[in-house]
Amino acid sequence: MTSEIPSDANPSKPDDSFWAALFQHEEHLSPNSPPLTESKEIWNSLNGRIDGRFRWADGQAERRDPWQIAQEHYDNDDQLTLTVTGFNKGGLLVQWHMLQGFVPASQLLDFSQFHLESERMRALKKWVDTKLTLKIIEINKGTNRFILSERAALVKADERDNLLFRIQVGDQLEGTVTNLTKFGAFVDLGGVEGLIHISQLSWSRVIHPSDIVQPGKNVTVSVLSIDPNNGRIALSMKQLKNDPWATVDQRFKPGQLVEGIVNNVVNFGAFVMIEDELEGLAHISELAEGSFLHPRNILTK
Numbered sequence: 001m002t003s004e005i006p007s008d009a010n011p012s013k014p015d016d017s018f019w020a021a022l023f024q025h026e027e028h029l030s031p032n033s034p035p036l037t038e039s040k041e042i043w044n045s046l047n048g049r050i051d052g053r054f055r056w057a058d059g060q061a062e063r064r065d066p067w068q069i070a071q072e073h074y075d076n077d078d079q080l081t082l083t084v085t086g087f088n089k090g091g092l093l094v095q096w097h098m099l100q101g102f103v104p105a106s107q108l109l110d111f112s113q114f115h116l117e118s119e120r121m122r123a124l125k126k127w128v129d130t131k132l133t134l135k136i137i138e139i140n141k142g143t144n145r146f147i148l149s150e151r152a153a154l155v156k157a158d159e160r161d162n163l164l165f166r167i168q169v170g171d172q173l174e175g176t177v178t179n180l181t182k183f184g185a186f187v188d189l190g191g192v193e194g195l196i197h198i199s200q201l202s203w204s205r206v207i208h209p210s211d212i213v214q215p216g217k218n219v220t221v222s223v224l225s226i227d228p229n230n231g232r233i234a235l236s237m238k239q240l241k242n243d244p245w246a247t248v249d250q251r252f253k254p255g256q257l258v259e260g261i262v263n264n265v266v267n268f269g270a271f272v273m274i275e276d277e278l279e280g281l282a283h284i285s286e287l288a289e290g291s292f293l294h295p296r297n298i299l300t301k
Contacts, residue, residue, distance in 0.1 A: 066097040067141040074136040079153050083131050087124040089117065094132070099146050103134060106179045106186055107149035151178070151193060163192045164228045171223045172240065177213045185209045187221060187235055194233035196221060203238050203245065203277040207264070212237070244278040251275070262299050270299045 073080065082101070086093035091104040105111050105124065138147035152160075167173070167189070175187035175194070184197040196219075201212045213219055224234040252258065252274075260272035260280070269283040287298045 065141075066099050067139070069097060070099060070136060070139050070146065074139050077135065080134050080136070080148070081131055082134055082148070083129060084127045087121070087128060089121065092124060092127050092132075094134070094148065096146075101134075101136075101146040101148050103132065103148050103150065106181055107137070107151050108179075109150050109154075111179065160192050163190060164226065164233075167192075167223055167226060167233065169223050169225060173221055173223065173235075175219060175221060175235075177215050177217050177219055179215060180209045180213070182208065185213050187219060189233065192233060194221065194223070194235040196235045196237055200224070200234075200236035200238055203241065203243060204273065204279045205263075205271065238277070241277065244275060248278065262301050265295050265299055265301055267294060270295050 080096060082094040082096055084092045084103075085095050091102060091107070094101040094103060105120075108127075111123070132150050133153045134148040134150055135152040136147070137149045137152050138145055173189055175189045177185050178188045178193060179186040182198075184195050185201065186193050186195055196209075196213075198206050198209055201209060206212055219237060220240060221235040221237055222239040224236050224239070226233050258274050260274040262270050263273050263279060264271045267284075269281050269287065271279050272282055273279050282299075284295050287295055292298060
């Protein structure tokens with residue numbers, strides 16, 4: 001199953017785990033949906049072969065593998081109009097030729113951000129039984145992955161391909177933030193979306209992308225990597241700035257008195273911003289003399 005990018009991963013060379021973050025919520029299904037680990041067996045049983053053929057719900061037999069048909073639609077960049085049949089924490093579920101498809105919330109055109117899971121689930125539930133115009137953005141029969149996007153349906157294949165061909169690693173581009181997730185921000189570059197992983201938003205610690213960017217706002221980004229085959233672009237905001245840690249020993253010395261802004265207070269101390277995107281930790285043992293229950297008794301954000 002997919003996982004998030006390690007915090008110490010080389011930012012200039014994102015590996016497959018970078019893109020796996022896009023669908024990290026896929027494994028967390030709602031109580032009224034079957035676990036992803038079981039879905040392959042469920043749908044294989046529904047697709048039961050009869051004399052080497054697949055049988056659809058209407059009882060008619062089809063000699064062709066539905067995955068092959070899906071691959072043709074993907075290759076042709078076709079649009080599909082599908083009805084939402086369910087939802088989970090990561091997005092919406094659809095069915096097509098008895099294949100279960102997944103539409104990540106980040107790929108919906110109009111989906112607000114919710115910090116509370118209960119609010120997010122209520123919002124996703126409202127999409128059930130609605131029709132969406134979608135394009136297939138990922139298909140893998142071996143792993144039972146059938147991923148679709150509403151955003152991709154807005155862009156013609158030739159326009160997306162031309163943009164992907166023009167963009168180069170290291171380019172600085174202007175874009176609009178379209179969506180936020182716990183692991184990063186999606187940016188529309190004028191027909192193709194790129195992802196700024198949370199580790200690439202700032203040199204300082206970021207608890208949630210909303211601390212740095214907001215949907216609808218314009219941002220300047222640097223291109224880290226491009227995967228033209230899957231239409232994926234890895235972006236960074238922090239790479240446009242000098243790493244404050246690279247020369248920190250030239251500006252600060254042990255024993256030096258500095259002023260800072262308290263960014264966060266935790267049970268073991270307080271994080272203090274002493275320079276733009278340069279944050280340090282004041283450990284609880286260094287906050288004050290005597291005993292106290294919590295650092296918040298000494299400092300507040």
